Amino acid sequence: MSYDFDKVIDRRGTDSMKWNVGEDELPMWVADMDFETAPAVLDAIRRRTEHGIFGYTEVSDDWYDAYISWWRNRHHSVIRREELIFSTGVVPIISSVIRKITDPADHVAILTPVYNIFFNSIVNAGRIPEQVPLHYGPDRTYTLDLDRLEQTLADPKVSMLLFCNPHNPVGKIWDQKTIRWIAEVSQKYGVTVISDEIHGDLTDPGKEYVSWLSLPEELTSNAIVCLAPTKAFNIAGLQTAGVVVRNSKLRYRVWRGLNNDEVAEPNAFAVTAAVAAFREGAEWLDALRSYLYENKQLVKRVLEQDVKELKLTESEATYLLWIDCERVETDSRKLAEFLRSETGLYLSHGSQFGMGGEHFLRLNIACPSVTLKEGLLRLDRGVQKYSEISGLQRR
Numbered sequence: 001m002s003y004d005f006d007k008v009i010d011r012r013g014t015d016s017m018k019w020n021v022g023e024d025e026l027p028m029w030v031a032d033m034d035f036e037t038a039p040a041v042l043d044a045i046r047r048r049t050e051h052g053i054f055g056y057t058e059v060s061d062d063w064y065d066a067y068i069s070w071w072r073n074r075h076h077s078v079i080r081r082e083e084l085i086f087s088t089g090v091v092p093i094i095s096s097v098i099r100k101i102t103d104p105a106d107h108v109a110i111l112t113p114v115y116n117i118f119f120n121s122i123v124n125a126g127r128i129p130e131q132v133p134l135h136y137g138p139d140r141t142y143t144l145d146l147d148r149l150e151q152t153l154a155d156p157k158v159s160m161l162l163f164c165n166p167h168n169p170v171g172k173i174w175d176q177k178t179i180r181w182i183a184e185v186s187q188k189y190g191v192t193v194i195s196d197e198i199h200g201d202l203t204d205p206g207k208e209y210v211s212w213l214s215l216p217e218e219l220t221s222n223a224i225v226c227l228a229p230t231k232a233f234n235i236a237g238l239q240t241a242g243v244v245v246r247n248s249k250l251r252y253r254v255w256r257g258l259n260n261d262e263v264a265e266p267n268a269f270a271v272t273a274a275v276a277a278f279r280e281g282a283e284w285l286d287a288l289r290s291y292l293y294e295n296k297q298l299v300k301r302v303l304e305q306d307v308k309e310l311k312l313t314e315s316e317a318t319y320l321l322w323i324d325c326e327r328v329e330t331d332s333r334k335l336a337e338f339l340r341s342e343t344g345l346y347l348s349h350g351s352q353f354g355m356g357g358e359h360f361l362r363l364n365i366a367c368p369s370v371t372l373k374e375g376l377l378r379l380d381r382g383v384q385k386y387s388e389i390s391g392l393q394r395r
């Protein structure tokens with residue numbers, strides 16, 4: 001079957017957070033896609049809608065089976081039914097777990113630059129983000145500073161590591177050796193790990209992410225693993241996620257916390273959509289991954305040929321591209337504001353992702369290529385103008 005990712009859908013006037021922008025603005029910031037979800041998901045929701053009654057909903061056996069089969073078949077990971085808990089979202093899980101499992105004023109380690117909302121979950125709970133900057137190499141790839149992370153996890157104040165795999169915003173897939181090392185070191189120092197794997201299905205064609213759940217059983221006893229179909233199938237607004245905790249004592253505490261926080265029960269579409277995605281969405285997802293890969297190649301070409309002062313970092317996963325703008329402006333907030341006001345192109349500026357993000361822009365490429373081309377034209381125009389104003393020699 002073929003799928004039409006070129007179809008442009010007007011999202012204005014739908015209360016879309018991404019598209020709640022000025023008429024001439026082009027939003028390429030928040031992580032949702034301008035594509036319709038998979039036909040199987042749409043059909044399942046339509047059928048559910050036709051029923052016409054939207055009362056309280058339970059988590060069905062099908063929901064558990066769908067997650068278990070998907071992670072077994074696609075990610076070589078075993079999930080046992082009793083280890084899996086429903087929740088309304090990954091951020092609700094993270095916020096709840098931080099409140100329940102750590103104490104006020106504890107430090108929570110994060111590898112920066114990282115998904116900005118991690119900071120909110122930590123700070124809003126009265127905990128302290130402990131930033132461990134990733135090492136940014138001259139070849140524009142990111143690696144883990146092992147010594148710095150070990151020192152951080154050894155610090156008695158640090159009781160949790162919030163890990164993002166694949167890593168938003170730098171698009172990195174962590175390899176098995178690194179994950180294993182983090183698991184061992186976190187266990188050594190009694191640190192609980194949250195592994196946020198929401199982008200796990202959005203890898204480049206031919207690449208696979210390594211789930212924490214693929215580690216040997218004994219290395220997973222301190223882990224809380226967040227999974228969801230929402231990024232890959234563009235159903236974030238349906239609020240559906242799962243969390244796997246192997247250790248039964250830890251699991252009880254997570255489950256209790258999610259229930260106390262009232263984020264453990266599904267809305268009328270949450271289960272239906274997740275089941276359809278994981279049971280019938282594989283082919284669509286693979287077509288989507290190919291389309292996103294082509295979009296990445298387009299950005300790469302345009303930056304290499306036309307907007308040479310911006311440098312794309314290596315990306316293997318997610319539809320979020322991380323662009324180094326140091327040659328134009330070291331404070332990317334300024335550049336992002338300029339691009340928005342001058343050209344309407346709305347990107348995320350890097351400083352909101354923590355230390356090491358200051359001279360980067362994040363570009364969401366999950367849109368029809370015609371939209372992306374328009375975005376890249378605006379980017380070129382904006383950078384040219386910014387360079388002229390700041391007296392920079394172009395190219």
Ligand SMILES: Cc1ncc(COP(=O)(O)O)c(C=O)c1O
Nearest residue numbers: 031089090091092115168198236
């Ligand atoms: C790493 C990461 N975790 C969580 C979320 C949001 O999860 P949810 O919508 O399930 O709360 C996002 C959204 O962009 C994300 O990038």
